[in-house]
Amino acid sequence: MLTGFLSLYIFSSLHGTPAQKTLPFLTPAATIGIVKKPDLIAPIIHAKGSIAIDLKTGSILFEQNKNKRMAIASITKLMTILIVLEENKMDEIVKVSNNAAATEGSQMQLRTGEEITVENLLYGALIHSANDAATALAEHNADTVSKFVEKMNARAERLGLINTHFSNPIGLDQSNNYSSAADIAKLSRFVYHNKFIQQAATLKTMEVTSTSGKFIHKLSSTNDLLDSYLKIKGLKTGKTTEAGLCLVSIAENDHGNEIITVVLDSPARFEETKFLVDWVFRAYNWTQ
Numbered sequence: 486m487l488t489g490f491l492s493l494y495i496f497s498s499l500h501g502t503p504a505q506k507t508l509p510f511l512t513p514a515a516t517i518g519i520v521k522k523p524d525l526i527a528p529i530i531h532a533k534g535s536i537a538i539d540l541k542t543g544s545i546l547f548e549q550n551k552n553k554r555m556a557i558a559s560i561t562k563l564m565t566i567l568i569v570l571e572e573n574k575m576d577e578i579v580k581v582s583n584n585a586a587a588t589e590g591s592q593m594q595l596r597t598g599e600e601i602t603v604e605n606l607l608y609g610a611l612i613h614s615a616n617d618a619a620t621a622l623a624e625h626n627a628d629t630v631s632k633f634v635e636k637m638n639a640r641a642e643r644l645g646l647i648n649t650h651f652s653n654p655i656g657l658d659q660s661n662n663y664s665s666a667a668d669i670a671k672l673s674r675f676v677y678h679n680k681f682i683q684q685a686a687t688l689k690t691m692e693v694t695s696t697s698g699k700f701i702h703k704l705s706s707t708n709d710l711l712d713s714y715l716k717i718k719g720l721k722t723g724k725t726t727e728a729g730l731c732l733v734s735i736a737e738n739d740h741g742n743e744i745i746t747v748v749l750d751s752p753a754r755f756e757e758t759k760f761l762v763d764w765v766f767r768a769y770n771w772t773q
Contacts, residue, residue, distance in 0.1 A: 518772045519544055525768040528760055532751035533729075534666040537765050540674060540735065540743035546765050547746075551667040554648050555749050558723030558731050559591070559614045560669055561656035564637050566610055567676050569622050575604035575681075577625070578696055584630075585621035590657065592617045593693075593702045604681075605693035605702075611685050613704040614722060616655040623654040630654060646671060658727040666747040673720055673733050673745050686719025686735070687711065709755045710734060715762055718743075722754070730754040736762040742771045 519539055527547065534555050537547040545551075578600050586597040593615035595601070603625070609618030623633035630653065637651040648665035649672075656662065664672075676682055689706045707724075710717040716737045723731035729750035737743045744765055751757045 519546070520770045520772055521546075522768055522770065525764070528764045530748065530751075530757055530761060532748035532754070532757055534749040535747060535751075535757075535761065536666040536670050537744055537746045537761055538670050538674065540677065540745055543671070543674060546744065546769060547761060548667070551670075552648055552665050553749075554663045554665055556658055556662065556725060556728035557656060557664045557669060557749060558658075558725040558728035559616075559656040560664070560721050560723040560731055560733055561651060561654065561662060562610050562614065562619050563669075563672055563676050563721055563733075564640065564651060565619050565623060565633075565654040566607060566682070567672070567679075568633070568636055568640055569603060569607065569626055570679055570681065573603050573622075573626055575602065575607075577603045579603060579606055579621050579625040581617075581621050582624055585617050585624060588616040588620045588655065590616040590655065591707075593704060595621060595702070596695075596700060599700055600696045601693070601700075602696065607681065608685055608688075608691060608693055609702065609704055611682070611721070612688050612691065612706050614707050615704075616657075619655045641668075641672075644672065644675060656723060656725065656728070658725045666749055669733055669747045669749070670745050673735070673747070677720065677735055677745075682720075683718070686721075708732070708734075710758060713759070715759060717762075720745075732758050734758050734762065736766075738766045740771065742766075 534550040534553045536551045581595045581599045583597045586595050593609040593613050595617045606618040606622050609615040623630050627633035641649045646668040649668045652659040652661040693702050707722040718735040720733050731749045732754040733747045746761050
């Protein structure tokens with residue numbers, strides 16, 4: 486029964502079928518083959534919201550203010566990317582508007598009128614956290630940013646994200662753009678089943694070009710944990726004045742067990758993530 490459910494879940498995640506409209510609730514690790522060692526106490530994490538879950542089952546391995554509504558900065562782009570992956574084709578051509586090219590914050594330096602594929606913009610949004618790429622994708626998908634934001638909130642509701650609301654597709658500080666550590670973990674778990682995300686999230690650098698070959702965009706990851714001593718496989722950074730330093734990560738141990746960690750408004754997002762990942766893999770045994 487469990488195997489059948491997981492197969493349906495993964496298929497739906499990859500192919501965007503209506504079968505999977507909401508995510509299962511995150512539950513404590515108890516009867517699903519993940520056992521905590523009794524002698525290891527919980528780590529001290531100074532992030533204002535944090536969580537660690539098992540990627541396969543969604544079981545909670547660590548939590549701290551997991552439902553607190555907080556600004557999430559560019560982690561917002563995970564929802565933007567999800568909608569585009571579900572509704573657009575990689576080889577579609579996007580014509581960059583003046584509005585997209587002029588988007589404030591981190592950019593991959595798109596030019597007004599430039600034509601570039603959806604795939605290359607997705608690389609820009611995920612690897613480089615490019616605001617201009619995310620805006621161009623939103624406009625291409627829904628004609629206007631405001632219409633795209635409506636889609637973001639509708640998708641969040643269908644996924645069962647109860648402490649999440651979006652007001653822009655890039656993560657700029659606005660009062661109604663927020664989520665929680667638990668909701669981000671749920672969203673990340675869903676998004677990460679997509680093969681493109683699994684591949685792109687591990688890249689530190691790459692170059693993409695416009696369809697004409699005239700414009701070359703050099704992308705550089707904002708995730709300092711890639712290629713660290715831990716096996717970190719992504720996923721998304723975030724940083725604004727209100728959100729502080731944020732990071733959602735996918736990590737794998739030597740036995741192939743994968744976890745998701747989220748730290749929001751952390752004084753040291755990379756160090757705290759390393760600490761949390763290391764603690765989880767020492768504190769738990771996977772018996773199945």
